[in-house]
Amino acid sequence: MALIEQLRAYRLTLDPTPAQLQALTRHAGAARWAYNHAIAAKRTAHEEWRRQVDELVAAGVDEAAARAQVRVPVPTKPAIQKALNAAKGDSRLGIEGACPWWWEVSTYAFQSAFVDADQAWKAWVDSHRGQRAGRRVGYPRFKKRGRARDSFRLHHNIKQPTIRAATYRRLQLPRIGEVRLHDSAKRLSRAVAAGRAVIQSVTISRTGHRWYASVLVRQQTAVPDRPTPRQTAAGVVGVDLGTRHLAALSTGELIANPRVKAAHARRISRVARAYARTEKGSRRREKLRQRLGRLHHREALQRAGAAHALTKRLATGWATIVVEDLNVAGMTRSARGTIHAPGRNVRAKSGLNRALVDVAPGELRRQLEYKTAWYGSTLVVADRWYPSSKTCSACLSVKPKLALAERTFCCAECGHEVDRDINAAINLARLGQQLPAQLAVAPGTEETSNARRAGVRPSSSRASGQPALTREDPRHRRGSPRRSDPPVVPTAA
Ligand SMILES: [Zn+2]
Known part of the structure; x- marks a missing residue:
């Protein structure tokens, strides 16, 4: 046997109270807002750079020379965070600003969204320059409510962990509290208690009607040296x-x-047809959308x-x-x-x-x-x-x-x-x-x-x-x- 250290995710299904559900939704909304805010800041800088290049080209400068000459740095996380801190406002004090509600959610929801925006931007730049393997990456888009996946990531100080399995059936999350689990965190709990695993972060996301926590740990795993x-x-x-x-x-x-069971497939197509007949924006449409999401989700779980x-x-x-x-x-x-x-x-x-x-x-x-x-x-x-x-x-x-x-x-x-x-x-x-x-x-x-x-x-x-x-x-x-x-x-x- 040999020990290897690896990053490993434990996926847990959450069973939040109505108040916790609200907090989860609010965090996901804040993360989406922060991501879009960062992308907008980057796009603004990029457009300014383009404008200055165009100006030089119009004045007779060669395009390549103009591109090399104009410098408009695209802001990354530290700069974006600093600028936002100065302008965010505070609804508790009645100070207006970009996001006066920031104190209602964990600061990590903002920070990890900024990191994600940095990554998305870098992926586009690298892909554009041909420095990235794989499929071409498009210009970073804004996340739309309802279309983008509801998700956010929380970190903690691993010396004073605030993300932990309080019991086998409860996950402690900063700012959100102890959330009941639909399944058991026994394996995670034991690995942490034995000192084999250290929790790094948690990603909370919604699929269909369910909220999940994916707990990322750095773990020592004993692996066999050779096959049995x-x-x-x-x-x-x-x-x-x-x-x-x-x-x-x-x-x-x-x-x-x-294979999706025939009865299940029939139900999916029936709900899909009913959904197609509903009026846009109606309550029934929303209800059927959720139902369809649940059915598809169940199918995806079977496949997994x-x-x-x-x-x-x-x-x-x-x-x-x-x-x-x-x-x-x-x-x-x-x-x-x-x-x-x-x-x-x-x-x-x-x-x-x-x-x-x-x-x-x-x-x-x-x-x-x-x-x-x-x-x-x-x-x-x-x-x-x-x-x-x-x-x-x-x-x-x-x-x-x-x-x-x-x-x-x-x-x-x-x-x-x-x-x-x-x-x-x-x-x-x-x-x-x-x-x-x-x-x-x-x-x-x-x-x-x-x-x-x-x-x-x-x-x-x-x-x-x-x-x-x-x-x-x-x-x-x-x-x-x-x-x-x-x-x-x-x-x-
Ligand atoms: Zn032959």
């Missing part, structure tokens, strides 16, 4: 994540998507339960789990494309997209990453170019083309027929079996759980034709494949 004999005996499993199924395993098992059950079963059942590196953001983008680049095969793809959104393979992958660390197994991520779907798992010949609609893989070379996703899973498992022994050993002695995540990239540079097995920096692995990494067909091990 049972995991070792089971060996490698290849997993094709979430297309038509929740998962397909190289063992031949298909795990179905959690199925995902956790699957990832735990994989992480505890095998020594090595091989998945494919899906470009999830790309796959869920609209299949219709744009005017300039219309999408091809729209019908098949939008079906796939819907299924993907349904099971969120990115989430399954995230859960596998930390759960393999917990249970002594290893997660291997195959490069996106590894042709797991197009390779015949029996004779290893590769099909040049495989339409999305082809649910069964029929090999033109050897005549092998197998479910498309199982075929892909078997190919992934084979890749995992080629791992050198030292990679398969879980390095529990290293500091982070990341250390045991190995990346596999087949490469043509190997004279033997064997795939090169490399351990990559996980930060790079998520990026786009390099041009120097041509797709290559691995031969049999």
Whole structure:
């Protein structure tokens, strides 16, 4: 066993009193106000910068030179906070201002919203300059009441904690008091009492009609150095994540998507139809909106339960789990494309997209990453170019083309027929079996759980034709494949 320190969230369901409910709503409102206030300050500075640049350009200065010359700093948290402190007012003293009600809520609701605004702005700037991986980030928008998620974050001084589990059934929150819990905080409470966990912050949010607290702790977790004999005996499993199924395993098992029960689906569509017929702004519309939210929420909980059950079963059942590196953001983008680049095969793809959104393979992958660390197994991520779907798992010949609609893989070379996703899973498992022994050993002695995540990239540079097995920096692995990494067909091990 080795101890690793990690950040971990405990999610608790709150059961607030009517007065506490009001306080929660007020805090969420204050956080939204503070976020919008910060974004507005940043936008004002940015617009001023743009105006000065335009002025110089109009006066004949080159655009690039003008951009370099004009300096209007975009304010961040310290400056925004300082300016607001001077202008916020105080309703207790009858002093008018930007937010004279500030004293009714915890100061942390403001502070964490300012931090979030800083992050949103930085994400946009970095994305704009091409310094940020992943999907393009848009210009920071204002949060609208009713549309944006109701949420706020509270911090405390960890030396004098004010966020704590008062009992197994009560969570103490600064300014809000002891809130009754719908579920038990026993695990959190025990970890804190034993000195294994230190509470860092709590994020309170509303989903549907329920309020949740996500308590973030820094925790010492004992993780096994190596897989158990049972995991070792089971060996490698290849997993094709979430297309038509929740998962397909190289063992031949298909795990179905959690289906919404027919009666539940019927109720959702009935309520949705009734909602569509109501008049905007009516009380009945609001009532049905809430009901619809509750029904959707219940469905989401069921789906989350199925995902956790699957990832735990994989992480505890095998020594090595091989998945494919899906470009999830790309796959869920609209299949219709744009005017300039219309999408091809729209019908098949939008079906796939819907299924993907349904099971969120990115989430399954995230859960596998930390759960393999917990249970002594290893997660291997195959490069996106590894042709797991197009390779015949029996004779290893590769099909040049495989339409999305082809649910069964029929090999033109050897005549092998197998479910498309199982075929892909078997190919992934084979890749995992080629791992050198030292990679398969879980390095529990290293500091982070990341250390045991190995990346596999087949490469043509190997004279033997064997795939090169490399351990990559996980930060790079998520990026786009390099041009120097041509797709290559691995031969049999
Ligand atoms: Zn074949």
